[in-house]
Amino acid sequence: MNHQGQAIDFFGSSIDLTEIVNFLRKNMQLKEVCQKILYQKIIEQSAQETGLTVTPEEIQAEVEHLRRTKHLEKATDTFAWLAEQMLDVEDWEVGIRDRLLEQKLSQSLFGKEVEKFFTQNQLDFDQVLLYQLIVPYEKLCQELFYQISEQEISFYEAAHLYDIDENRRYHCGYEGKLYRWNLKPEIATVVFGARAGELIGPLPTDQGVHLLIVEEFIPAELNSTRYQDILDRMFTHWLECELNYLLHSYHHNENNSIR
Structure with missing residues (x-):
């Protein structure tokens, strides 16, 4: 080359x-x-x-x-x-x-700041292993809630048949591991206050009406991967601030030279 x-x-x-x-x-x-x-x-x-x-x-x-x-x-x-x-x-x-x-x-x-940041924001790093189904009408959601509660149909079968999202239907409602901030605030409050295995809902949002089940709560842990992720985020934020200061100083000097 x-x-x-x-x-x-x-x-x-x-x-x-x-x-x-x-x-x-x-x-x-x-x-x-x-x-x-x-x-x-x-x-x-x-x-x-x-x-x-x-x-x-x-x-x-x-x-x-x-x-x-x-x-x-x-x-x-x-x-x-x-x-x-x-x-x-x-x-x-x-x-x-x-x-x-x-x-x-x-x-x-x-x-030396990572552990302090993690401790102060630990709730943001808690995760849930979540299943969810969303339907367009509250009446349908209430009916599904009843059928699932009475074990007439399983949550996973209901998600496979009725969810409005094709990908979620294919995966029987499986959303995966989610952080609190991955969820809408009104959903997160209820989900993180529930018990594992509890049927949650119906919860209406602008997306539709939700039913949810938390399979597992995953408490936050400062492992090596999360340590590096926090460190990278702090460093990136610092770089952005330094660049903004550099550009601001440049424009300030340019304006002064014109006067």
């Missing part, structure tokens, strides 16, 4: 860099790319201010980890994969270095 000049060689075809920018612009992707570039500049500056660095040994360790993950056992396999990705070894290592630096900075800034 050729990085020199104003064009990129794509497997024998030359693509001008202006074409790439125009493609991103007309497909409304240029803003996102520019944001990510500015995010990287913010990360670089903040890491420098806090004295964070990534060592060659750390980069090499991550290279070996990625090779094992992608089953690139031989050097020739690695070079072939890099060619497919339009990368050379230097590009790859620079990208790895950037990601490791981002991880170090996010951990440095917010690693």
Whole structure:
């Protein structure tokens, strides 16, 4: 792959860099790319201010980890994969270095805040394993509630036959694991106050009239996946705020220079 000049060689075809920018612009992707570039500049500056660095040994360790993950056992396999990705070894290592630096900075800034955030917002991380059926009319919903309560029909059979949503009918009402914020507030209040196995409803909303069953309540736990998710969200929010401040300062200086 050729990085020199104003064009990129794509497997024998030359693509001008202006074409790439125009493609991103007309497909409304240029803003996102520019944001990510500015995010990287913010990360670089903040890491420098806090004295964070990534060592060659750390980069090499991550290279070996990625090779094992992608089953690139031989050097020739690695070079072939890099060619497919339009990368050379230097590009790859620079990208790895950037990601490791981002991880170090996010951990440095917010690693000690994650547990506190989780504790303060623990209710938001509780989950339910939920089944739901929605029908268009309250009279039908009340009739189904009666039939299910009297065991004339099972909840799952009723969902399969009557739910307004085709996908939910196919899955007999199965919604999966949901957080409190996945549900409408008026539904969440009732669902998280119910007992496992209890038939809930009828509950009218703008979607229709609901019947629900909680199969299992899943209390929030700060496992490694949730820790990383919270850390990523806090770091992303910080980056957005830093970028907004940067852009605001730029516009403020531009306006002052015009006066």
